[in-house]
Amino acid sequence: MVEEDLERWLEFTNRPRQHELNRDQINLVAELHSKYYHPNKFFVPCSCNGAIYKRWIADLNKLV
Secondary structure (H helix, E strand, O other): OOHHHHHHHHHHHOOOOOOOOOHHHHHHHHHHHHHHHOOOOOOOOOOOOHHHHHHHHHHHHOOO
16 A cells, blocks of 8 residues: 555544444545555445445455
């Protein structure tokens, strides 16, 4: 992960409410996941499906 993305990701992982995501955080997860796992394919899943976001966050944590 490049330094700029790493800084943004570390800020995200240190957020006070770990069990909730706001719209900006959802967009960050989707942006970084698409950048590192699916280049040229940006997708923001429905926020009602928390399992996708848990999996994507776990994927991104592997890059740190």
